[in-house]
């Protein structure tokens with residue numbers, strides 16, 4: 363079961379980790395300035411030209427990173443082929459669901475604005 | 476050499492193996508990664524709710540007030556802190572920084588101690 | 604001294620068990636192997652491998668008080684009693700402390716542990732500058748004892764597909780050799796989710812190498828060489 367090869371997945375995990383690091387630090391630095399964060403300010407941030415894409419990018423990187431990471435764990439501990447495919451499928455569905463939900467929420471706010 | 480007659484036994488009792496500090500930091504990195512993965516759907520749901528309506532936004536904000544959610548938040552804060560610190564350690568070691576045994580041991584020890592401290596900091600900061 | 608040793612007899616077919624021993628070290632007994640040799644006089648059914656008794660042949664690797672090491676290089680001084688001896692973790696046990704190394708050597712073979720060079724043969728030998736020779740330090744000294752691979756969690760989970768620290772150190776030994784011209788093919792072979800990329804940089808391998816080598820460092824260099832090549 364090859365599943366996304368060696369080096370490519372490794373590089374995706376390192377690059378997404380770097381991106382996550384930067385974005386999480388950015389978020390932690392930015393949030394105190396926005397506080398006290400109320401509903402309308404938060405919507406303006408998430409629907410904004412900068413905030414929206416950044417949140418989308420954050421979750422995109424998160425899902426790519428988590429997929430490779432969880433794949434590695436599955437390849438280590440789950441040996442039977444069927445079980446592997448089932449769990450990998452579940453992980454993929456969960457992550458796609460997360461991504462879809464976040465993108466939908468962001469689109470909803472952006473469209474309302 | 477003859478083929479072994481049947482399945483040979485294998486010694487692999489993890490409780491009887493003495494793990495170096497680096498292995499402990501590594502398994503904690505894995506556990507924290509899984510915890511964060513489990514938290515992702517919840518995070519997405521919270522994001523969705525917080526953007527949906529004023530009332531949902533308020534209930535998301537008020538979430539941290541119950542003791543149970545505080546424990547969950549504490550565990551997740553540790554997971555994030557440990558995972559990020561161990562991740563930075565990984566990225567540095569990948570390019571050859573601190574990958575000699577002595578320094579790798581020292582940094583493993585450091586992140587194992589620093590992660591709970593950072594988690595506490597995160598929690599206090601999140602509550603304020 | 605007190606010892607507690609893993610016993611398994613394939614003829615009897617009973618599950619493995621631990622057996623306690625008491626043995627008196629004599630003057631001049633410095634290493635764990637000295638003690639084991641005395642034990643063997645006491646109980647000639649006890650099986651373990653050994654040959655050189657000085658850390659060169661790599662045959663007496665075992666799990667000593669929870670860590671892998673060579674009995675002939677492990678000082679008796681400072682060993683906690685009872686000294687618990689078990690076979691190398693994750694390896695099929697043939698008898699007592701003797702394990703089946705077939706798969707381990709198959710991985711070694713798979714990395715083609717010999718110099719490959721298609722250029723015409725020189726008059727005498729293929730020369731190397733002292734700097735080129737130095738690049739092999741920390742690599743050529745490996746005695747294939749398997750202490751590292753048998754302490755690597757990634758190897759425990761995928762012993763049939765992950766080459767393991769020992770084989771990867773050897774692979775890098777040939778990639779780093781200026782006289783070898785097959786680096787590109789060697790790297791192609793290693794770029795695989797299983798063969799190379801099961802390693803999680805746990806460094807258990809480097810922790811236990813009785814020759815003081817660092818397979819994790821060799822793996823880091825292979826990954827960087829792959830990265831350099833594709834960028």
Ligand code: HEM
Nearest residue numbers: 379382383428431432434505508509511512562563565803
């Ligand atoms: C918050 C969401 C995150 C999730 C769900 C997540 C999940 C995971 C998982 C499941 C693994 C596999 C662990 C293993 O193989 O043992 C992993 C590995 C890794 N993570 Fe994360 N991670 C997250 C954030 C981060 C961040 C912010 C960094 C930044 C430094 C990071 C750096 C790494 C690195 C470097 C690895 C590779 C470790 C290895 O190859 O053994 N992660 N992550």
Ligand code: SF4
Nearest residue numbers: 745746748749751812
């Ligand atoms: S790298 Fe060290 S532990 Fe591993 S086989 Fe070689 S000598 Fe033994």
Ligand code: SF4
Nearest residue numbers: 755802803805806808
């Ligand atoms: S560094 Fe890699 S090869 Fe060495 S013990 Fe860890 S996972 Fe195994």
Ligand code: FES
Nearest residue numbers: 656658660661675
């Ligand atoms: S007996 Fe040869 S390495 Fe120990």
